[in-house]
Structure formats: C-alpha cells, structure tokens
Amino acid sequence: MYIPYDILIIIVLLLLGYGFGQLAEKKHYRSIRQRESQFEDIHVFSAKTLPADWQLLSTQLVQGNVVVSVDYFKRFLFSLRNIFGGRVEAYESLIDRGRREAVLRMKQQANELNSDAIFNIKFETSAISRGLSSGLGSVEVFAYGTAIKKALD
Amino acid sequence: MLITNIESVPGQTIVKHMGLVQGSTVRAKHVGKDILAGLKNIVGGELKAYTELLQDAREQATQRMIEQAQGMGANAITNVRFATSSITAGAAELFVYGTAVVIEDVNN
Numbered sequence: 001m002y003i004p005y006d007i008l009i010i011i012v013l014l015l016l017g018y019g020f021g022q023l024a025e026k027k028h029y030r031s032i033r034q035r036e037s038q039f040e041d042i043h044v045f046s047a048k049t050l051p052a053d054w055q056l057l058s059t060q061l062v063q064g065n066v067v068v069s070v071d072y073f074k075r076f077l078f079s080l081r082n083i084f085g086g087r088v089e090a091y092e093s094l095i096d097r098g099r100r101e102a103v104l105r106m107k108q109q110a111n112e113l114n115s116d117a118i119f120n121i122k123f124e125t126s127a128i129s130r131g132l133s134s135g136l137g138s139v140e141v142f143a144y145g146t147a148i149k150k151a152l153d
Numbered sequence: 154m155l156i157t158n159i160e161s162v163p164g165q166t167i168v169k170h171m172g173l174v175q176g177s178t179v180r181a182k183h184v185g186k187d188i189l190a191g192l193k194n195i196v197g198g199e200l201k202a203y204t205e206l207l208q209d210a211r212e213q214a215t216q217r218m219i220e221q222a223q224g225m226g227a228n229a230i231t232n233v234r235f236a237t238s239s240i241t242a243g244a245a246e247l248f249v250y251g252t253a254v255v256i257e258d259v260n261n
Binding site for chain 1: 155156157159160164165190194196197198199200203204207208211233234235236238239245
C-alpha cells in the first residue's frame with residue numbers, strides 16, 4: 001500500500017503546531033497578565049513633555065525586545081486566509097504578544113532602576129524572514145523610552 | 154553618559170550641542186542557532202537566540218555611539234532613535250543615532 005509520507009509529515013507538523021502552539025500561547029498570556037499587574041504602577045506615556053511640577057532625580061534610556069514566532073498551524077491558517085483576504089487573527093495575537101512582552105521587558109528594566117514613569121515610548125517592529133518560501137515567520141518587536149525617577153515630595 | 158530619547162535631559166540644561174553621533178553594527182546569525190530556531194518555528198513562541206542576538210547587537214551599536222560622544226567631549230546624548238534593517242536574508246543592521254550635548258545641573 002502506498003503511504004504519502006509528505007502529507008503525513010505535514011499533518012503531524014500541523015497537529016504539533018496546534019497542540020504545543022496553543023499551550024505555549026496560553027502560558028505566555030498568563031505570564032504577561034501576571035507581570036502587567038505587577039508593574040502597573042509604572043506608567044508609560046507616548047508624550048515627550050514631562051509634568052512641570054515634577055522634581056526629578058534621574059533619567060535613563062530603557063529598552064525591551066523580543067522575537068516571537070508563529071506556529072506551523074497558524075501559518076497554515078494564514079495561507080488559507082491569504083486566498084480570500086480579511087482579518088488574520090492568527091497573526092494579530094502574535095504581534096500582540098510581542099508588543100506586550102517588549103513593553104514588559106522595558107518596564108522590568110525601569111523597575112530595576114526604581115523609575116516612576118517612562119516617557120516618549122517608541123515601538124519598532126521588523127519581520128525576520130527565514131527564506132522566501134516560508135514568508136513571515138517571526139517578528140521582532142522592540143520598545144524603548146526614557147525612564148524618569150521622581151524625587152519624593 | 155546620560156542617554157534619553159526626548160529632546161532634553163529633564164532637570165538639566167543643555168549648554169552646548171556637539172552634533173550627531175551614531176553607532177551601527179551588522180550581525181549574522183549562527184547556523185546552529187538557526188536550526189534550533191527553525192525547529193521552534195513549528196510550535197511558535199519566543200526565539201530566545203534571536204532576541205539575545207539583537208539585544209547584544211543593539212548594545213554594541215549603543216556602545217559605539219557612546220564612544221563617539223565621549224570623543225567629542227559630550228556628557229549626554231538626547232533624542233536617541235533606533236533603526237533596524239535587514240540587509241540580506243540572515244543579516245541585520247542595527248543602527249542607533251542621537252545628538253551629543255553637554256549638560257549642566259539646573260540647580261547649580
């Protein structure tokens with residue numbers, strides 16, 4: 001009997017991607033939510049100007065980056081979605097995880113410096129291509145800003 | 154060396170502008186790590202090897218920028234921006250630039 005091994009391999013990869021991908025994503029979101037509540041008193045602003053009445057102690061550039069990759073199953077979903085167009089939810093969650101993780105790492109750095117707020121946050125997103133055939137596989141999100149430490153009133 | 158990505162250094166006055174300073178580095182990835190990342194691509198999630206690679210590269214670019222500013226006699230860099238561009242498949246350039254300035258404490 002003829003067994004189409006290549007199709008078998010694709011099915012196994014899809015199942016692996018779906019199973020472990022979902023698990024990993026749930027775990028990551030749990031950890032993101034937990035750390036977001038831990039650092040919620042460090043406020044992040046996209047504004048450049050500081051409140052005039054702040055007595056400042058220190059200023060420091062802080063940054064955070066992460067490279068996240070989408071799983072095989074979601075990549076397959078995307079290739080289907082690409083036929084008809086429309087919203088690609090599989091990739092939305094990837095970028096969302098990346099952004100939140102990058103902000104959290106930046107906040108972690110600010111926390112180590114005992115900062116109170118981060119001003120002028122900038123995001124940078126770049127696709128890390130792995131050959132032309134695989135298309136968008138992984139994405140790097142980089143966040144940076146100026147951490148400010150206030151003097152006690 | 155004080156680095157900010159806003160136009161000023163809060164709480165300090167800029168007494169002298171020294172001009173643009175920049176640092177860049179081009180990095181390629183390790184084949185072994187690339188194979189591991191390829192496997193990780195099946196299940197998704199963070200590719201730690203790449204995260205570290207890019208972080209190290211940014212640190213080096215920043216270090217080069219700081220050295221340039223120190224050579225000019227500056228003690229702070231304001232308005233810092235980062236840029237990333239992939240040159241070919243497998244190599245990325247990390248570029249950082251800012252304005253070197255001399256600052257003085259506003260209270261003195």
